[in-house]
Every structure is written in structure tokens, then in C-alpha cells.
Amino acid sequence: MDRDEAAGLLRREMTCYTLRSRFDLARLIGQTEAYAVEGASSVSYQVEVNGYWDDEPGGTIRVIAGIDDGGFRSSFNPVTDGFLMDAAGVVEMEDLDTGSG
DSSP: HHHHHHHHHHHHHHHHHHOOOOOHHHBTTEEEEEEEOTTTOOOEEEEOOOOOSSSSSSEEEEEEEEOOOOOOOHHHSOOEEEEETEEEEOOOEEEOOOOOO
């Protein structure tokens, strides 16, 4: 898996999620959104996005996502990203984890 390509795709996807309303993000809690995106290399990547209450229900929402190319190694070591949205709708992006491969 091209981890740099995957990281760029995932950051783009997560940026789209940061633009969603808090109400919409709350619908992710307890759910998984999974879909495919294609990189410039024509490789198809699987994205999985999950939402959680960070501390307590009604508080900060934590959105976490992973991306991999479906390969055996990459499925156990996906590139991950995430962000927090507090009750006021303020977004704090986390550091992208591209792992070591």
C-alpha cells in the first residue's frame, strides 16, 4: 500500500467530515460508514469511519477513520486519522498516523 497516497486520501475524506453538522456526526455514533475511494494510482482503498462520544453522551464527539488497500498487511496496519468536535461545534484535528508500514 502506498501509505502517502492513502494518507492524502484519508485527510481529504476527514476534511469533508469536519464540515458536517454536529447533528449529522452524532448519527455516526455506534455506526460504521464504509466505502471505497480511488487513488491517483488507480488503487482502490477502503475507508471506515466511526463516531464515539469522547467522554460522555451529549459531549464531545470523536470521529476516527482508517484506510487500507485491502491487502493482508495493510488491513492490520491501516493509516488512521480523526478529529474531535465539541458541543460548540469547534473541530480539533488529530495527528495523522501513517504507521511504519
